[in-house]
Amino acid sequence: MTDQSCQSCGNPLYEAQRCAQxxxxxxxxxxxxxRFTYSEYHQECVLNKTTNVTTTEYVRKKLYAT
Known part of the structure; x- marks a missing residue:
């Protein structure tokens, strides 16, 4: 993953999701x-039919905040 800064505002990017495998x-x-980057799945993981992802704590807090 080559994105180091946001394409919209130029600020640093942080982990949002990791491959479970x-x-x-x-x-x-x-x-x-x-803003999120596009998901970049790895060929080996897709071929193994593992598209499960692990969401980081920051994203969980944002998604499930009440």
Missing amino acids: CKAVIQKVCHDCD
Whole structure:
């Protein structure tokens, strides 16, 4: 994953989701504008039919905040 800064505001990106199988980062999020990058699944994981992801704590708090 090559994105280091947000395409919208230029601020740093942080981990949003990891692959459940290989634990690599597959998606990032900007903390300032809450924009997500595209998910980048790995060929090996897709071929193994493992598309489960692990969502980071920041994203869980944002999604499930009441």
